[in-house]
Amino acid sequence: MDIKTCNIIYCSPTHNSRDIALAAGSALGSEPRTIDLTRDLSDSVIAIPADEVAVIAVPVYAGRVAPFALGRLRRLRGDATPAILVVTYGNRDYEDALVELHDAMTSQGFVTVAAGAFVGEHSYSRPGMPIGEGRPDSEDVAVARRFGDRAASKLASAESVHEAAVAYVKGNRPYRSVSTPTPTAPHTLDGCVLCGTCADVCPTYAVRVTATGVETDKNLCVKCCACVKECPQKVRIFDTPYTEMLHKNFSSPREPELFF
Ligand SMILES: Cc1cc2nc3c(=O)[nH]c(=O)nc-3n(C[C@H](O)[C@H](O)[C@H](O)COP(=O)(O)O)c2cc1C
Structure with missing residues (x-):
């Protein structure tokens, strides 16, 4: 062919x-x-x-x-x-x-x-x-x-x-069946300079940057963590107990x- x-x-x-x-x-x-x-x-x-x-x-x-x-x-x-x-x-x-x-x-x-x-x-x-x-x-x-x-x-x-x-x-x-995910999302720590990168990389347009802070729609967020990985200030965080569990059990x- x-x-x-x-x-x-x-x-x-x-x-x-x-x-x-x-x-x-x-x-x-x-x-x-x-x-x-x-x-x-x-x-x-x-x-x-x-x-x-x-x-x-x-x-x-x-x-x-x-x-x-x-x-x-x-x-x-x-x-x-x-x-x-x-x-x-x-x-x-x-x-x-x-x-x-x-x-x-x-x-x-x-x-x-x-x-x-x-x-x-x-x-x-x-x-x-x-x-x-x-x-x-x-x-x-x-x-x-x-x-x-x-x-x-x-x-x-x-x-x-x-x-x-x-x-x-x-x-x-x-x-495999998957249960409906609980609405959660990354949050932003002090030190954010409102650069807007988090909003620019979000695949579901869940993040909005206003004059005073970053707002995330938990119902739209798919927890992909693009905003966490690309935050230039490293102040975007996703706190989940899965990180430790996965790190402990799936390191090989x-x-x-x-x-x-
Ligand atoms: C909500 C969610 C669920 C995930 N589930 C799994 C999973 O079941 N097994 C796994 O090994 N990785 C899982 N991952 C990790 C992603 O599959 C992995 O990081 C993937 O390479 C991301 O692809 P991308 O970089 O193209 O976005 C999950 C990630 C997220 C955000």
């Missing part, structure tokens, strides 16, 4: 999924089209034709595809379009997220030719209590490039997209898992 264009599509508040998608996509053509859905609230259809390929990457929340990311991806339409699927997770587990992404993209007209679960620094990781700190690292990025390379070779040697389809993607159906590094 000849592929004309590679589309690198991601929803990635803290950039782990983006970085893996860019590395995987680099093997699939020299001038990829990049579609960043992280803060894109539009609902117009994005159609990807059969002679192109889509690398699609999203984060894992509670062992499933982050719900807001799944919502963003609903705009995508394939036409038996080959897709390379990526989830990134914070070194605990990705459980049913990859198979959920595979099912969703299949129902929207894509054919999965490769799928991978990669480790990214956990959203709740913080100095002194790291969880997957520094991931994806250079080795993860190298694995992602080889992953993209292998998917490209598979497509090049296949007569049809269906011949290149994955045999298996890890995960259970029905997917996990490796990427790939399916072809």
